[in-house]
Amino acid sequence: MKDKYILTAESVTAGHPDKLCDTIADSVLDACLKEDPNARIACEVLATVGKILVAGELRTTANPDVEAIVRQVVRNSGYDCNYHVEVRLHTQSPDIAGAVDGDTLGAGDQGIMYGYACWETVELLPAPVVLANRITSLLTTCREEKLISGIGPDGKAQVSVQYAFGVPERVDTIVISCQHDADKDLDELREELRKLVIARACHDVRIDEQTKIFINPSGRFVLGGFEADTGLTGRKLMVDTYGGLVPHGGGALSGKDGTKVDRSGAYMARYVAKNVVAAGLADVCTVSLAYAIGQTEPVAVEIDTQESGYYDDAFLTEAVRRVFDFTPTGMIRALDLDKPFFAEVCNNCHFMHPQAAWEQPDKVEKLRMACAELEDERGQN
Numbered sequence: 001m002k003d004k005y006i007l008t009a010e011s012v013t014a015g016h017p018d019k020l021c022d023t024i025a026d027s028v029l030d031a032c033l034k035e036d037p038n039a040r041i042a043c044e045v046l047a048t049v050g051k052i053l054v055a056g057e058l059r060t061t062a063n064p065d066v067e068a069i070v071r072q073v074v075r076n077s078g079y080d081c082n083y084h085v086e087v088r089l090h091t092q093s094p095d096i097a098g099a100v101d102g103d104t105l106g107a108g109d110q111g112i113m114y115g116y117a118c119w120e121t122v123e124l125l126p127a128p129v130v131l132a133n134r135i136t137s138l139l140t141t142c143r144e145e146k147l148i149s150g151i152g153p154d155g156k157a158q159v160s161v162q163y164a165f166g167v168p169e170r171v172d173t174i175v176i177s178c179q180h181d182a183d184k185d186l187d188e189l190r191e192e193l194r195k196l197v198i199a200r201a202c203h204d205v206r207i208d209e210q211t212k213i214f215i216n217p218s219g220r221f222v223l224g225g226f227e228a229d230t231g232l233t234g235r236k237l238m239v240d241t242y243g244g245l246v247p248h249g250g251g252a253l254s255g256k257d258g259t260k261v262d263r264s265g266a267y268m269a270r271y272v273a274k275n276v277v278a279a280g281l282a283d284v285c286t287v288s289l290a291y292a293i294g295q296t297e298p299v300a301v302e303i304d305t306q307e308s309g310y311y312d313d314a315f316l317t318e319a320v321r322r323v324f325d326f327t328p329t330g331m332i333r334a335l336d337l338d339k340p341f342f343a344e345v346c347n348n349c350h351f352m353h354p355q356a357a358w359e360q361p362d363k364v365e366k367l368r369m370a371c372a373e374l375e376d377e378r379g380q381n
Helices: 017-035 066-076 094-100 127-144 186-201 261-278 313-323 328-335 364-380
Strands: 004-012 040-048 051-059 084-091 111-118 151-164 167-180 212-215 284-291 300-304
Touching (some): 017 066, 051 066, 127 151, 127 186, 261 328, 261 364, 300 313, 313 364
Parallel strands (some): 051 084, 167 212
Antiparallel strands (some): 284 300
8 A cells, every 4th residue: 555645536416417317317216116116117317408308117006297207306406497308218128027027036137236335434435435425415505505695506526635554634635616606706606615615524634735626617607407518317426436436337326226236236235335344344345246137146245355354355255145135125125225215315425325224334233243153163164
């Protein structure tokens, strides 16, 4: 490990075009799950000037008013909804349905998922991820609660943290882009964001005289949302997870029900990693999962603690498999993935929501017991 290095992560606000598309997709999913907990949904959203397209596959007894959902989400995000909404949802492929709904629930697709946790923040996430998401969350709060006048829903943040011997030492760089009204004074905006956003978000990691802060470095940012950029579901994969600091299998999260292991597997991998670190079994933990479509059990479960584990990685992998159920049914049951709450967690990183089931360190004692039992078994052989 280098003595000093810098790690960077980014986040976007709920009003960012891509993230707004994610929220629409998850709101459609929630509407279906509210009426039908067994709904099968794969929903995608594309939005641009004057047009929002909702497309995908579904199999459900629910009949949601998709156009009304779209308009409500857009308005709730702070925009006028002067858009033509086109809905192109059709029935799920019978081939996929047959592969998933056999005698036991199979994975809805193949895929690779990663979960991660580390000791360096209360959230057990890397410091740059936490700080970037705090900033975008505060941008939205300042707009909604009118703490700062004249700012819009669209925005993003990027935070670079300098580490010394593996410990977050100081904030090296902060970049914020915040939509604003045409008559908003930029110097006033920058001062307000320093006091009401940056100071609050970065209270536990040092900002010093060498910290570089760029607020709206391009100047004006009046036109935002779908009027400025086309939005698309699944385009903020790194924002949704670990800010680009952890491997990613490439599967998007939003708009997918729990049988889609891109989502359920990513949540389960985070759940496992967080419990391993919370149990004191490792300082850092990466969990990787892999699935084959139609199959109940994962084809691979691996733990990587970067040599920080109390036990070796193979030992921890075996202990984890004794405690956690990695089947689609097991993940849906353990993480409440048949409940309509996805639109609540799709903003500001899916792992920054303390109420989510996958964020609960509730398997700590079972993991410790599994390790003790496994140690006893090995000692007897």
